[in-house]
Amino acid sequence: MSEKLTLAKAIGSGLRRALEDDPSVVLLGEDIGKLGGVFRVTDGLQQRFGADRVMDTPLAEAGILGTAVGLAFRGYRPVCEIQFDGFIYPAFDQIVAQVAKLHYRTGGAVRMPITIRVPYGGGIGAVEHHSESPEAYFTHTSGLRVVTCSTPQDAHSMIREAIACDDPVLFFEPKRRYWTAGEVDEEFVGLPMERARVVVEGSDVTLVAYGPLVATALDVAAAAAEDGVSIEVIDLRSLSPVDFGTVEESVRKTGRLVVAHEAQQFGGLGAEIAATVTERCFVYLEAAPARVTGFDVPYPPAKLEEHFLPDLDRILDAVDRVMGRENSLTGWRA
Amino acid sequence: MSEKLTLAKAIGSGLRRALEDDPSVVLLGEDIGKLGGVFRVTDGLQQRFGADRVMDTPLAEAGILGTAVGLAFRGYRPVCEIQFDGFIYPAFDQIVAQVAKLHYRTGGAVRMPITIRVPYGGGIGAVEHHSESPEAYFTHTSGLRVVTCSTPQDAHSMIREAIACDDPVLFFEPKRRYWTAGEVDEEFVGLPMERARVVVEGSDVTLVAYGPLVATALDVAAAAAEDGVSIEVIDLRSLSPVDFGTVEESVRKTGRLVVAHEAQQFGGLGAEIAATVTERCFVYLEAAPARVTGFDVPYPPAKLEEHFLPDLDRILDAVDRVMGRENSLTGWRA
Amino acid sequence: MTPQGVRVRDDTFDPLIADVSPEQLLQLHEDLVVVRRIDTEATALQRQGELGLWPPLLGQEAAQVGSARQLRSDDFVFSSYRENAVAYCRGVQLEDLVRVWRGTASSGWNPFDVGMATPAVIIGAQTLHATGYALGCKKDGVDSVAVAYFGDGATSQGDVNEAMVFAASFQVPVIFFCQNNQWAISEPVGLQARRPIADRAPGFGIPSIRVDGNDLLAVMAATRSAIERARTGGGPTFIEAVTYRMGPHTTSDDPSRYTDPAVQAEWAAKDPILRFEAYLEGLGFLTEERRAAVAATADDVARRFRAGCLGLENPEPLTVFDHVYATPNSWLDRQKSQYASYLEMYGE
Amino acid sequence: MTPQGVRVRDDTFDPLIADVSPEQLLQLHEDLVVVRRIDTEATALQRQGELGLWPPLLGQEAAQVGSARQLRSDDFVFSSYRENAVAYCRGVQLEDLVRVWRGTASSGWNPFDVGMATPAVIIGAQTLHATGYALGCKKDGVDSVAVAYFGDGATSQGDVNEAMVFAASFQVPVIFFCQNNQWAISEPVGLQARRPIADRAPGFGIPSIRVDGNDLLAVMAATRSAIERARTGGGPTFIEAVTYRMGPHTTSDDPSRYTDPAVQAEWAAKDPILRFEAYLEGLGFLTEERRAAVAATADDVARRFRAGCLGLENPEPLTVFDHVYATPNSWLDRQKSQYASYLEMYGE
């Protein structure tokens, strides 16, 4: 029943199932047909389902999303691929002013079951605009759902759930984990898309991560354990809404929170998580929540990305901070 | 020397001064010429400086911003008007991927002294897309500066400072305060654009607001004073960077923070302020910082906007919350 | 048709409207008069503080009625804010025309009830929606068409040009109906385009027609030819209806700042209703009785329109949270529940 | 010029290049050979892991050299990522061509040193920048021109169409130079446009030229005519240079998935360099010695190019914070200082 797949192929198989299960599902994007997408996620799908259901579009992202809106009006469930994170901005107006708002605007009459697939994040040595983490623009936009995944099984299950969802969903694919392999069972019914997952249990610090940094968070937990610190790792999965129930329960237990993401810090999702957890768990907190994020600079050239990206050491340093141990800010003066 | 002006006219006079003082300043926008803009902010400027310096453009926001980038390459200081907040999204790519990044991308060789004027916020009974508060999209974007104003004097001084700044600046104009009148002295040298202002001193609660809600915050302080609560009101002015020095100093004194903005809550600027203040002032906090914001819904139709917008009562309710007094959440169960 | 209401022969377009009967002509005349009356009434309602805003269509009645009346109920319209005559022709209820402008709702009607989407305020965005809808029609193998209405100013937007790219590439049954009313708020069309707007589409591989938008019959003929092409698999068509915005951009606008009275007068002489009436009179169809009956109908519509408008109820506070999502959302549900408790405490 | 290198008479364009001397022709030939050599070397460097990525221009040498060599140093180029031959012609240093692809910097060169902006990766965005720059030239009263380079795929983007709207409206001295290399990654040009791309511009009020992009002299002539118009206040011109991407989209691409070997072979026969060499040989200009000298030059350039590439230094860690703002920024300065303390603690 289950099969070992890379995360990329697990999304591909999820798309295949969605196309099989529902004739109203159509795929739109640049180079998703014959080429199978620049990451080959849609490999073989056009051959199998025809150019009518897996459509190469002209090179224009607003065009792709705007066309998807019209298709949704006509009862379709479009799945749009944005080739790389940094190319989503030309479609920004169609996403935030149209896709996100049409259900509200029409008093619930018109549904926008549009899935927007976005390979995102850095760490692959790419050139500019190919390593961005723009999720906070969309989590701040009412009317959208935003999810991401960190394992092949989630990738498969969640893309299907996203497509089946009657709301628009931004589906962020952690591109540097595309080649991570794992067991995928097409029939497996796991956590609903909106729910966060406690990946490792722990008692000292709650470490919240998502997408590409979940793997890093697991390394952190292992390293900290050797150091006598017990970390509970939460894979957020849904970025909007955030499953605060799960996060709160953990923080009430640990009293300490570290949030990690690749996106820039100022106004990133980490701020919302820290703020909300502080609001709801204030009396339980032993220390201020700490954030480990990309710096507030444009994504840098490849030879500098190791400095931009949160890694094991930087997260451990934040763990030390919330634990009140010596850390890089101990002696630091503003 | 000083003159009583509305906030809108104070911006207009700031634009006039900028055009007078620097021949490289040009104004671009829809209907800014003969019409003087839909809010008449640029009234009379085309007549005075010619259609060459105050240019009506074709109806395309990406076009306006992209053209401004080219003008900046050629040494100009373009000031772009976006007619209403909700019309900035078609220009999003040019703003976040080009304007914000070009200085970084070119290793500092090319400056982008572009000012983007955006009438923003609700409370004027307008139709859809005419009442948005999109500042968080831009404060999360590295490379941009974001400011707003709440008084005619600031409006005048800050627009001039924004135009003179060598970085790109989003200049958010609180449109429902356009008709607020106040003294404006063209020669007055006040706080630098990046600095927040303590508008009212107080000892119990720090209330941070900006743009249209500063006036509301002053009402809150007055009402709370009658109730025996002393509120320190901070007008943030700069939204990126935030003058945390001023905010921290206040919170260290009061131990309590309330942040108010019209923008939606999830991932709004309030989250960043709450998170950063918590990080830096944790031991001083008597209560978790509270946020009073627009709800996480698209901006609603006019007859519902009073419910969407934070007002005196909702902010007072949050003050009660951080003061540990009875408030609307006292009996509430999730 | 000349401004004096004399028909000019046209061998291409005449056959397309040869079947229009006198009754139909009179019905169209009634439409023109009624939509103008609605428009005037709405402006009055705005002046009286009953509407927040209104975008008058004065002068564009023939372009809107002439095109919209050619559509079937299974066709779908994606319009901008000024197409209130189109909405009327699609069967939108009178009070539904003003919900948005009174601020009681973000949408006046259920799009599926009338085959017309909630008007788009973001200029040009709807042209892509029409293209996508038409793509859906093509996939479904039906002969319904999608129509995008937009203005001359909109043609400068990237979205509108991308819509033409997609429509041409996919060869979908969409009609781009541009009302060139000479203005985008205060900007004359010459600022947007140095060539006639209809010249733009052929370069994208889309046939175009430039038609006198104040000539009801010409608009009908042009629309019918485009519909015919779309229904029979011929792909998109672009129509430029040359007309004139005789009123302000909206009730908030002050056109005296930028218009030339002489030009206004010129266009007043080309009023689409007067012209159509002259034509009908020339044919002897438009009697005094008919005129009186139409006027009475228009008055009646205006009365019901006003009453409907004034009768619109304000939405309940908590509905501010409704329909953001089609499925439950934990974050928003909590926010709603907290606001409910707030309203309870403060006694609203 | 035919693919066999035989010149075809053209009364419009011939006079525009009548003054080109044999020495100039030979210099252009050297350019073609050198830029191809750089391109091949870069591909090799990528294969050897020295570059992260490289977008080959194989097949587009004539389009790029033929156009770029007509510009003055006070003109300004806004290009996409594939215009490395243009950059070479503008005087970009060899190692500067690969800083971006090696990942040591976001920009290879200072745009003001060579009159060429940092290439844009967001498809089409640069066409608006060129338009704005040209507007600045017009304001300044100089006769410099701006040139936007972009591909066939880019023509579908809203930005490119808006650039045409603005350029036409403001009548600025910009040249839209589209290299139609038949592909946008795996998508054939027919998906973007059903008509020749050059047909698009006239509808915007912009004269256009469709030129054989593999014919160096034809490209030169077309570019010169556009420059002439721009310098003399005649406004924008659109040039479609019809060429072919003979290699992969980038070194990451696998064109075997979507290209037809027969078509590839057809275009190989139209190789712009072979053709130009045949022409020069027909004139007796291209001797064996000259060929050998050019080959030696190319080898030398390649050697220096490789050495320059390998010699590029990695940036210092803290430079990740530099040049985000032109003026001090309290938030970022603090972040930098904290990271400095972090690096210190962990001994980097």
Ligand SMILES: Cc1ncc(C[n+]2csc(CCOP(=O)(O)OP(=O)(O)O)c2C)c(N)n1
């Ligand atoms: C993206 C966007 N930019 C600006 C506006 C503000 N605006 C509203 S109507 C209008 C003019 C539209 O002109 P046109 O397309 O000719 O339509 P008309 O009003 O003449 O019917 C403008 C600039 C908007 N609604 N959307």
Ligand SMILES: Cc1ncc(C[n+]2csc(CCOP(=O)(O)OP(=O)(O)O)c2C)c(N)n1
């Ligand atoms: C806005 C945007 N969308 C998508 C991409 C991904 N992408 C890079 S190159 C390319 C094809 C470009 O084709 P064309 O314009 O013909 O130029 P060519 O590569 O042929 O030189 C695409 C889709 C991008 N860089 N920018």
Ligand SMILES: [Mg+2]
């Ligand atoms: Mg118009």
Ligand SMILES: [Mg+2]
């Ligand atoms: Mg190409």
